[in-house]
Amino acid sequence: QVQLVESGGGLVQAGGSLRLSCAASGRTFSTYDMGWFRQAPGQEREFVAAIRRSGRSTFYADSVKGRFTISRDNAKNTVSLQMNSLKPEDTAVYYCAAMNRGLLVRSIDYDYWGQGTQVTVSS
Numbered sequence: 001q002v003q004l005v006e007s008g009g010g011l012v013q014a015g016g017s018l019r020l021s022c023a024a025s026g027r028t029f030s031t032y033d034m035g036w037f038r039q040a041p042g043q044e045r046e047f048v049a050a051i052r053r054s055g056r057s058t059f060y061a062d063s064v065k066g067r068f069t070i071s072r073d074n075a076k077n078t079v080s081l082q083m084n085s086l087k088p089e090d091t092a093v094y095y096c097a098a099m100n101r102g103l104l105v106r107s108i109d110y111d112y113w114g115q116g117t118q119v120t121v122s123s
Contacts, residue, residue: 002112009117020081022096030074038092050104
């Protein structure tokens with residue numbers, strides 16, 4: 001069982017930056033691949049970024065590539081999402097998730113989810 005708690009969301013102007021963090025409970029954090037997803041009002045949840053359990057491989061949606069960076073610290077049981085050059089279309093609730101096995105971009109393959117943190121980017 002893994003419990004995930006996101007933090008770091010807020011209101012920022014376009015062009016600004018935010019850093020989201022996700023703290024995981026349990027001793028098995030390093031055995032999970034981790035992902036960030038987001039969901040805007042009236043839209044489906046979409047993949048943002050993911051990182052393998054080793055931390056050696058990262059993956060990004062085209063819409064955030066070059067602006068967002070995912071990282072993890074297995075010693076601290078945390079995964080982070082550094083978001084730069086934010087745009088109004090990045091406004092959404094952001095969720096971190098843990099996956100034992102599956103496709104990194106597919107939300108249904110993730111086993112555990114946090115409660116989400118709101119990110120609002122004003123124009």
